Amino acid sequence: MARRAPWLAGIGAVPFLIIVVVAVVGAAVPAMGRFVVEKSSVRVLSPEHIRGHHDAAIGNFGVPDYGGTLTGVVVYPDKKATGCAEFDAKFKSKSRRPVILLLDRGECYFALKAWNAQQAGAAAVLIADNVDEQLLTMDTPEESPETEYIDRISIPSALVNRAFGESLKKMSSPSPSSEAAVEVVVKLDWRESMPHPDERVEYELWTNSNDECGARCDEQMEFVRGFRGHAQIMERGGYALFTPHYITWYCPEAFKLTQQCKSQCINHGRYCAPDPEQDFGEGYEGKDVVVENLRQLCVHRVANETGRPWAWWDYVMDYKIRCSMKEKKYSKGCAEDVVKALGLSLDKVLECMGDPEADTDNAVLAKEQEDQIGRGSRGDVTILPTLVINNVQYRGKLERTAVLKAVCAGFKEGTEPRVCLSNDIETNECLHRNGGCWRDEKTNVTACKDTFRGRVCECPVVNGVQYEGDGYIGCKAVGPGRCTVDNGGCWSETRGHQTFSACSDTALTGCRCPPGFQGDGHKCEDLDECKEKLACTCPDCHCKNTWGNYECKCKGNQIYIRGEDTCIANSMSRFGWFITILVVSCVAGVGIAGYVFYKYRLRSYMDSEIMAIMSQYMPLDSQNNENQPLRQHDSEA
Structure with missing residues (x-):
């Protein structure tokens, strides 16, 4: 979210303010940084003769519906068309579609126009430019008691060029031939405003460790507190890659010996931050902020090296609670206690930070100043806070739900983590x-x-x-298994204990009636093989149709051979059957007798063997009396 940094104003003497602005953009010329304007598509759906696509620059306030669309009716008010004053009534469309209010540029802040439109029931705001120029970003005004409405703006807004705005106003104005205005239906499409190339989102937050810069610092910390859980879930799951950044500026050579540079810079004027209280005589100094910014960058680096990049969110949150400027605890000792409490290596953090007093470049902060310069579609980072998602600067309110929606719009469709489909930001x-x-x-x-x-x-x-x-x-x-799901969409029927189906697991597609049935596979009927002369056609056969099959019987003492569809004579007489049964009975009787004799002989053999073994170890009584000598009792002499 690109906003003017609150610390750029009122730093000290006017000449020094100019130096700060020049230095922030990283060059001595010119003082204005390159800035890329994101564009979203506006599609006119009706009336027919003005249908088409148009560009619109997303406003830097409110909540753009990244990844979504909004279709509504354009309404151009006949009074207070600039939107600088509250409207007398709510705006409604004849078709009950959402109202997209069209307003003129000029006379007041863009944000005030959006706020008054929101109060009048508008779902979105289009502001028509009043000059022919390239589209620019409608920025947020400075924080003041008169602009407290900014954080309450929840509708999206966009700037359209003058020619397109004039055509919309003309069509939305009352027609001489009708009592009501012609409804101009447009579709605001933010789906491509956020790049979404793959299943991982890369995003970065340009922030500051200073917690005494007023409402803007409080807003940043509230965002960290609210978004931390979402950020850590996505990082732990490998869905997102987050990188924190911190803006610094350098002190020009001619001013390095001034009190301003000495109190606000480290490494001999190379890396500077404004005085938190904007008073060089009391409280914390700007160089204290630079050192803590450097420490937080190193915390992220060390945490990333140990496989815990999400620990940065815990450090920032804990440091705010334990080491706030308001409680006079914004110090090195407090910071190091937080590092150790999170289980991070303090030695590695200190090694990463280097010596802030050395007259040399600091590798970490030098990289930060290099990264401030815009590349590709991002643009320069010149104001705080700035959120960049997939190399595109985020527009809108720095708020948990709004940012999560924008981050989730950066995933390739269908690859979003579950956190993106939670009920508080997404409707199923x-x-x-x-x-x-x-x-x-x-x-x-x-x-x-x-x-x-x-x-x-x-x-x-x-x-x-x-x-x-x-x-x-x-x-x-x-494919395989399709028959298990609603029978593959094919016919199936059960009668009694019999079930027939037109779905076959051997066929990957299609339905085919099983044998005995006819039809297209989605409806099958029993095939009468007897009537159609498809089976049991031999002269001596008698055919009877059954469900899914048939029965065939032969005349006399004949046997039906199904595979050959014929009857053959049964040559075996009753006497032959008798002899066969007698022979089988005899064979069975001999077998049984042999088995009984075998069991008897086996039992006798085993008994004799057992008796022989027992006679060796357990002599009989008669043997004892004849062979065992007399024993002498202990009581005899």
């Missing part, structure tokens, strides 16, 4: 009429997939089964 479009996508009412399988940038109608994969189709009109299960 699939809950309303299934998002207009296909859904199987029987299985509740749906092609609607909710993403941060809107719903996507895409045939899903359910329990390993892939669906194919356009996602809007229909999806069909394909």
Whole structure:
């Protein structure tokens, strides 16, 4: 979020203020930094003759709907068209669509126009330029009691060029032939305002460790407190890469020996920050802020080296609580206690910081000054705080929900982490009429997939089964396992204990009626093989149709051979059957008798063996009496 740094004003003497402004942009010429204006598309939907796309520069206040769209009716007020005064009534459209209020540039702050439009019920604001020039960013005014409304602006705003604004005003004004104005319907599209090339978002926050710069510092710290949880979740999951940055300026050679430079700079005037109290005689000095900025940069570097880059958020939050300027605890000792409490290596942090008193360049801060210069689509970083997402400067309020929405718009569609789909920033479009996508009412399988940038109608994969189709009109299960899901969309019927299906696991697609049935696979009917003469056609056959099959019987004592569809004579007589049964019975009887005899002999053999073994270790009584000698009792002499 690009805003004018509150510490750029009132630093000291006027000549020194000029030096600061020149030095901030990193060069002695010129004093204005290169600034890139982000553009969002405005599409006129009706009336027909002015349909088309137009550019609009996003305002630097309010909440742009990054990743989203807004369709509404353009209303140009016949009174107070500049929007510098409160409107007398709420604006409404005939079609009950949201009102996009068109206002003229001039006479007051852009932000005040947006605030008055919001109070009058507008969903968004378009401000028509009053000169022919390139689009510029509508900036936020300085903090003052008269601009307290800034943080309460919650609608998006954009600047459009003069020619486009004039055409909108002309069409939105009352027509001589009608009592009401012609409705001009436009669509504000922010979906491409934030680059979203892949599944990881890279973003950076240009901030300051000074906590005594007024409302702006309080806003930054409130953002860190509120956004910390989201940031850490995304970093832990590998979804985002966050980098903190700190703006510094250098003191020109001619002023290095002045009290201003000595109190506000380190490394002999190379890296400076303004005095927190804007009073060189009391309180903390600017160089104290530079040293802490350097420490926080090194905390992030050391934390990143140890695989815990998200620890930076904890350090900044803890340092604010434990080491605030208001409580006179903004010190090296307090900072080092916070580093050790977070389990980070203090030695590595100190090594990274180097010597602030040395007359040499500091590698960390030199890199920061280099990074302030804009590259590609980002533009120079000249004001605080500045949030850059995927190399594009964020526009809007520095607030948890608004920033999270912008960061989430930087993910490639469908790759957003769960934190981006939380209820406080995202509405599940699939809950309303299934998002207009296909859904199987029987299985509740749906092609609607909710993403941060809107719903996507895409045939899903359910329990390993892939669906194919356009996602809007229909999806069909394909591949292995498709028959387990609503029978693959094919015909199936059960009667009694029999079930037939037109879905086959061996076929990856399509439906085919099983043997015994006919149809297109989505509807199958029993095939009467008997009537159609498809089976049991031999002269001696009698055919009976069954569901999905048939039965065929032969005349007399004949046997039906199904594979050959014929009857053959049964040559075996009753006597033959009797002999066969008798032989089988005899064989069975001999087998049983042999088995019984075998078991008897085995038992006898085992008994004799057992008796022989027992006779060796357990002699019988008769053997004892004959062979054992008399024992002498202990009581005998």
